[in-house]
Amino acid sequence: QSALTQPASVSGSPGQSIAISCTGTSGDIHDSDHVSWYQQHPDKAPKLLIFDVTIRPSGVSNRFSGSKSGDTASLTISGLQAEDEGYYYCSSYTGSEIYVFGPGTNVTVL
Amino acid sequence: QDLLVQSGNEVKKPGASVKVSCKTSGYTFSNHDINWVRQAPGQGLEWMGWISIYSQSTKYAQKLQGRVTMTTDTSTSTAYMELRSLRSDDTAIYYCARETRAVAGTGLDYWGLGTLVTVSS
Numbered sequence: 001q002s003a004l005t006q007p008a009s010v011s012g013s014p015g016q017s018i019a020i021s022c023t024g025t026s027g028d029i030h031d032s033d034h035v036s037w038y039q040q041h042p043d044k045a046p047k048l049l050i051f052d053v054t055i056r057p058s059g060v061s062n063r064f065s066g067s068k069s070g071d072t073a074s075l076t077i078s079g080l081q082a083e084d085e086g087y088y089y090c091s092s093y094t095g096s097e098i099y100v101f102g103p104g105t106n107v108t109v110l
Numbered sequence: 111q112d113l114l115v116q117s118g119n120e121v122k123k124p125g126a127s128v129k130v131s132c133k134t135s136g137y138t139f140s141n142h143d144i145n146w147v148r149q150a151p152g153q154g155l156e157w158m159g160w161i162s163i164y165s166q167s168t169k170y171a172q173k174l175q176g177r178v179t180m181t182t183d184t185s186t187s188t189a190y191m192e193l194r195s196l197r198s199d200d201t202a203i204y205y206c207a208r209e210t211r212a213v214a215g216t217g218l219d220y221w222g223l224g225t226l227v228t229v230s231s
Contacts, residue, residue: 100157
């Protein structure tokens with residue numbers, strides 16, 4: 001049972017922007033600068049999109065951006081494309097030196 | 111470029127053990143911790159634990175304490191995850207993943223393709 005909550009699904013039309021929220025508690029999101037986001041396509045390994053709240057690894061499109069306010073982190077996808085369909089997971093590295101994953105959000109491009 | 115290559119799929123009986131390997135290449139093994147993450151069929155990601163290659167220290171998810179052991183072989187740049195007393199709900203794809211930076215908590219940037227472990231009588 002995840003300590004982080006995400007919406008089960010988010011959808012948008014091509015070209016639109018969508019945001020996926022990830023809400024935690026004072027033990028994780030609120031007190032951590034180590035929030036990361038992953039994209040997973042069917043039958044594929046997850047791919048890191050964002051780490052340390054806002055940093056994009058080399059090679060990740062700048063259409064993906066991260067932010068955090070209080071207990072909630074957010075991933076924004078701008079200029080939505082068909083290839084963005086898939087599951088998105090947030091993760092927080094806590095003060096207990098463990099990772100916690102959110103339950104995942106299914107993104108659909110209409 | 112496959113930095114992390116995992117061992118093949120396994121079928122095990124309840125109560126047995128499984129040991130999954132994760133052979134790394136293309137970077138300095140000791141500079142990046144290795145994490146293990148599993149995903150049950152149709153479910154989300156579950157973090158299992160990490161091992162520091164440099165110090166050999168480990169941290170495991172509380173629910174797996176006592177059943178999981180993570181080790182490394184620095185001579186072959188390979189990480190291992192052993193899970194004992196397998197149950198049917200351990201059926202999952204098991205991934206190894208590399209910590210992005212030398213500092214823990216910076217996300218997992220390279221992942222293996224996954225090893226399917228099926229527990230069935």
